[in-house]
Amino acid sequence: MEFQVLGPVQVRVGGEPIDLGDRKQRLVLAVLLLEPNRLILLARLVDLLWPAGPPSSARRIVQAHLSRLRTTLSRHAPRPAAPTVTRRGPGYMLTCDPDSIDVYRFRLLVNKARDSDDGRNKVDLLRQALELWRGPALADVASEEIREELCRGLDEARLAAIEERFGAELRLGRHGQLIDELTELVARYPFRQQFAAFLMLALYRAGRAAEALTVYARTRQRLDAELGLEPSADLQRMQVSILRADPSLALRADPATALRSDPSLALRAGQPAG
Missing domain, CATH: 1.10.10.10 (Winged helix-like DNA-binding domain superfamily/Winged helix DNA-binding domain)
Known part of the structure; x- marks a missing residue:
C-alpha cells in the first residue's frame, strides 16, 4: 500500500x-x-x-x-x-x-543527498525526491488557506531541494542543460533570488554574460517595483563577479566532488563559501 x-x-x-x-x-x-x-x-x-x-x-x-x-x-x-x-x-x-508515504520518502532522499559527497549521487537522489511530487501537496482536498497552514514547510522544503539540485548540477558542469529550466523557475518564482543567481551563473558559464546581467536587471526592477526591495547582497555579488569576469565563477577542475568549496555556488542558503 x-x-x-x-x-x-x-x-x-x-x-x-x-x-x-x-x-x-x-x-x-x-x-x-x-x-x-x-x-x-x-x-x-x-x-x-x-x-x-x-x-x-x-x-x-x-x-x-x-x-x-x-x-x-x-x-x-x-x-x-x-x-x-x-x-x-x-x-x-x-x-x-x-x-x-511519499512525504517520508521525499525527506529521506533529500537527507541522503545532503549527506552525499559524490556530486552525481547527490543529483540522482534529489531528482528521485523531486519526482515524488505530482503537483502541490494536498492539491485536491484543501483550500489554499488550509493547504498553506498544513504544507508551508513542505513547500519550502521542495523549493530548497530544487535549489540544491541545481547547485549540484552546476558543479557538474551541466550549465548548458539547465538554462531553460532555470529560466522557467525565475519566471514562476520571481522573488526567489537563488534561482536568478543560478540562471546568471549558468548563462555566464555558457558564454552569455550579457544575458546574465539582463536577468539581474530584470530581477532588480521587479523587486523594486513590487516589493520596494533591493536584490540581496548575494545576488549583487554575483552581478559584480560577472562584470569583473571573476575567476571564481569558472567551473572547478573536479566538479564531481567539489560540493562545498565553490564560492560561485555558495549563495544557496546554508552553504558557506570556502
Whole structure:
C-alpha cells in the first residue's frame, strides 16, 4: 500500500488507486498521513474541515469519515501489516510504515543527498525526491488557506531541494542543460533570488554574460517595483563577479566532488563559501 499526498491525495494498492471517499474524508486521511504514528486531536480535524465554523454534528461527521477510512484500509491491505486508524483518547492515529508515504520518502532522499559527497549521487537522489511530487501537496482536498497552514514547510522544503539540485548540477558542469529550466523557475518564482543567481551563473558559464546581467536587471526592477526591495547582497555579488569576469565563477577542475568549496555556488542558503 502506497500513500501519496505530494499532489492529489491517493492510496495505491498494486499500483492502482483505491476509492477514498469524498474530499473531506480524503483531507482527514491527508492530515493523518502528514504526521503518521502520532496522535491527531479530533478537535484539530474539525477545525481543518470547517475553518469558518463547524456544524453541531462536526465531530460525528469526522468520526464517520475515520470509520470509513479504517474499513477501506483494512479491506485493501493484508494483515498483520495493514495500516490502521485507531482512537486514542482525544484523538486518532494512523499507524503505518512511514516508508509507504511519499512525504517520508521525499525527506529521506533529500537527507541522503545532503549527506552525499559524490556530486552525481547527490543529483540522482534529489531528482528521485523531486519526482515524488505530482503537483502541490494536498492539491485536491484543501483550500489554499488550509493547504498553506498544513504544507508551508513542505513547500519550502521542495523549493530548497530544487535549489540544491541545481547547485549540484552546476558543479557538474551541466550549465548548458539547465538554462531553460532555470529560466522557467525565475519566471514562476520571481522573488526567489537563488534561482536568478543560478540562471546568471549558468548563462555566464555558457558564454552569455550579457544575458546574465539582463536577468539581474530584470530581477532588480521587479523587486523594486513590487516589493520596494533591493536584490540581496548575494545576488549583487554575483552581478559584480560577472562584470569583473571573476575567476571564481569558472567551473572547478573536479566538479564531481567539489560540493562545498565553490564560492560561485555558495549563495544557496546554508552553504558557506570556502
